[in-house]
Amino acid sequence: MDDVIIIGAGVCGCSLAYELSRYQVKTLLLEKENDVSEGTTKANSAIVHAGYDPKPQTKMASYNVEGNAIIEQLSADLDIPYKKIGSLVVGFDETDRKTIEKLLDQGIQNGVKGLRIIEKDELLAMEPNLTKEALCALYAPSAGIIAPWELAIAQAECAVMGGTKIQLNAEVLSIEKIDGGFNVRTTAGDFKARFVVNAAGVNSGTVSRMLEPEFFSIVPKSGEYYLLDTTENGIVNMVIFPCPSDLGKGILVSPTIHDNVIVGPDSKVVDDKDDLGCTSEGLENVRKGALRLVPNVNIRASIRNFSGIRADAQMEDFIVGQSKTVKGFFNMAGIKSPGLTSAPAIAKDIAAELNQAGLEFKPNPNFVSKRRIKRFKHMTEAQKAQAIKENPAYGAIVCRCQTVTEGEILDALNRPVPPVSLDGVKRRTVAGMGRCQGGFCGPRVHSLIAQKLKKNQKDITLDKGGTYIVLGETKRGKI
Ligand SMILES: Cc1cc2nc3c(=O)[nH]c(=O)nc-3n(C[C@H](O)[C@H](O)[C@H](O)COP(=O)(O)OP(=O)(O)OC[C@H]3O[C@@H](n4cnc5c(N)ncnc54)[C@H](O)[C@@H]3O)c2cc1C
The missing domain is CATH 1.10.10 (Arc Repressor Mutant, subunit A)
Structure with missing residues (x-):
């Protein structure tokens, strides 16, 4: 029997696997797809948020601010592409100014460093391509950009080098409470552990209901994007947001860590949790949102459209911690934005709770804290x-x-x-x-x-299982 089974190898599951690999803990990471980072972790805005958005005193607020600092250190240690470029929330009128003042106040309460409101002249000097309609902005120097999948892959790799096991292509079908732990039934067989952690992203509601009475369900909300060619590099220097609304943080324009420009996302409830399609309507909204902030951004330089699915548990906060009804079962569930930023901090919290619940923490002499990639x-x-x-x-x-x-x-x-x-x-x-x-x-x-x-x-597939590229022999001979 293993000590801990983690269900889901997104950024949450991989962060926890890495955190637990500091100790002599037998961890098994189960993932239904053929690779880590195949869920929401691979398709999002890739922003390391500063932490002024979440409501003060929520877990989300503290995880966001702590995660922002951990990621800066982790990126240096594990060679993850990351840049602290800062962000701006742009206001167009006095109503927006009030929103910006509220965000500043929230950010100060949440402990975000260096936040300040800047006025039009300074704003346009910082971002010359921003619309001249802009009035003021909230400047957050601690925001950053990252390769989000690399945050998960790097931590998974170090965890594996430190002794963690990964079972890919293992979809969890059911979980049963047994003597001293749990039996987890998957498409790759049964696995047993003393503790189970649910980090199944958009499926975290389904996994919770395998053991717990229903107390949340996930509403999948898609967000569509344009990825622009590197020819657009330099159109903005920072992450540019409009003022947030009920739909979320709004359509942003930002450099990416690979010198492209990302534009999006919109927000729309979808029926299917796996629906990663883009629509002409969604993309048109994104285009309009981007042009409102940066009128000369060249959407025609698009090299790809994609969408990601938010795991919205319809709660103000993340669902993090030991189950109230099933001892030994833990949730990292409903991790919507800023979940990428928060994941390493959530992982530290869950590790501490596992320790309190009886998981012994002896230092792992094989813990891998550094990684270098040749680029x-x-x-x-x-x-x-x-x-x-x-x-x-x-x-x-x-x-x-x-x-x-x-x-x-x-x-x-x-x-x-x-x-x-x-x-x-x-x-x-x-x-x-x-x-x-x-x-x-x-x-x-x-x-x-x-x-x-x-x-x-x-x-050999393009991506997940079943996404074959070559279908058969051609008249020119065998492949
Ligand atoms: C449009 C959009 C923009 C966003 N932008 C940002 C941003 O800029 N900054 C930020 O901080 N956050 C952002 N987020 C949020 C962030 O992307 C997520 O919070 C984060 O990726 C969630 O990670 P996760 O590990 O919980 O889920 P996932 O990455 O979805 O991982 C869950 C894993 O569980 C696996 N799984 C599911 N069911 C099972 C099963 N039954 N058995 C085995 N495995 C299973 C899945 O295959 C998947 O690999 C954004 C999200 C979206 C959708």
Whole structure:
């Protein structure tokens, strides 16, 4: 029997696995998909929020502010792409000014550092492409941008190197209370542990109901985006938000960590928790929202549309902690925005609760607190020459848009949680993330994965299980 089973390898589950790997704890991370970070963690705005949005005295407020600080440190330790670029909430009139003053007050109560209201002249000097209609803004220097999937992958990799087990392609079907713990039935067999943690994202309501009487259910809310080409890099320097409304933080315009520009999201209730489609109506709303803030942002430079699903438990706060009805069962549930920012802080809290509930914490001598990734594009000329000398595969550029080498892709395929799909490789190396969206490098990456896994290319997917790319033989011969 393991000590802890974590259900769901999104940023919450992976943060907890990493946190528990500090100790000699037998942890098993169960994930229904073929990779970590396949849920909401891979499709969001990628903002490390400062922490003025959540209502003071909520868990959300303290996790947000603490998570913001932890992520800065974690990014340095685990080599996760991250930049503290600051954010602005822009006001257009005196009603907006009142909202901004309220956000400032909330931020001060929540302990956010460096917040201040700036007026039009300073605002336009900071962001020359912002609409001239802007009146004032809340400036939050501690906001940042990150590669969100990397926050999950990096922590999962370190946890695995420290002894955590991961079982992918294991969808949890039911959970049963047994003597001394739980039996968790999955599509990959049964697993037993003393404690179970529900970090199943949009499915956290379903997983809770496997053991607990219903006390929340998740309403899936989609948010659609445009991702703009790097040609738009520099149109804004910070994360630009409008004033928040009942629908959320609003449609933002922001640089991404990979020098693109992201525009979105809207907010719409969807019937299907897996509905990641975009609609012309949703994208039109996003376009209008972006132009209101930055009138000359070039939406035609779009290289991709995508959407993410919020796990809205229709509560003001996150659902975090031990179940009131089932001892030994814990929830990290209803983790909507700012869940990405909050995840490492939520994980610390759940770890402390597990410890209080009887999980012994002896330091793990194999804990991995540092990780380094070779990124050819960011090397000096001397480092590039050295990398090629050590491994000639670093001399072969596979992704031309993002300058990713075959060496980096082969390294990714050998990492502690290896990718099995094109998008898995993309999230680890950025190959396929550029202007051509994998049109050029896709076939080569496809073939490298097949070689590594000793499989036929027909069996290699774009992303989740079932997303096959090559369907059969062509008249030119066998694949
Ligand atoms: C549009 C949008 C924008 C956002 N922007 C931001 C932002 O800028 N900043 C921020 O801080 N937050 C943001 N968020 C919120 C943030 O993305 C989420 O809070 C966070 O990713 C949630 O992580 P998670 O681990 O709880 O869920 P997920 O990432 O969804 O992970 C849950 C995992 O559980 C797995 N799973 C589900 N059911 C089962 C089962 N039965 N068995 C096994 N595995 C299962 C899933 O496959 C998935 O991998 C945004 C969210 C959305 C939708």
